[in-house]
Amino acid sequence: MTSRPVSVLILCTGNSARSILAEALLQGLAGDRIIALSAGSQPKGEVHPAALELLRARGFDIGGFRSKSWDEFDDASFGGQLDFVFTVCDSAAAEACPVWPGHPMTVHWGIPDPAAVEDAGPEQRRAFEIAYDQLKQRIKAFLAIDNLDPAREGLKAELQAIGRL
Secondary structure, eight states, rough: OSSOOOEEEEEEESSSSSHHHHEEEEEEOOOEEEEEEEEESSSOOSOHHHHOOOOOOOTOOOOTTOOGGGGGGGGOOOOOOOSSEEOOOHHHHSOOOOOTTOOOEEEEEEOOGGGGGOOTTTTHHHHHHHHHHHHHHHHHHTOOSOOOOSTTTHHHHHHHTTTTT
C-alpha cells in the first residue's frame, strides 16, 4: 500500500441508517487513516432521524451526512480509488454492483435494519443502539488490523470473520 489513506465505501440499499452509522464511526475512530464513505443502491434521499439523533447523542457532528447513490462512487463519477466495500444489509449484498474504481475488496457485514422498527419510540431507539454497537465492534476490529493492503493473502477471510462478530 502507498501512504495514502485507505478508502472504505459502506453500502446499504437506502443509505439512511446502518451505512450512515458506519460512515460516522469509521470517520470518528480512524481519523485521517481512513476515508469513510457511504452510499445506497436506492437511496432514501434523507438520513433517518433516529440515526441522526443517535449520532448527535454520541457526540458526532451530523452536519455532513446525507443519503446518496452509489453512482457517485462508480468508475465514471468518483475521482479516487476504493480499497474496500462493506455491505451492511443483505439486499445490497445481493445486488449487482457498479464497477468500483480500484477494484476494491468487497465483504458483507450484515446488520439487522433498525429502521425496520417503525414506531419511533424506545424500541426503535434500542434497535439503532444495537446496530451502532455492532458496527462499532466490527469497525474497531477492522482498524486493529496492522496491514490493510487489499492484496494481502488472508485479509478477506479476516474481514469476513469480523462480519460474523
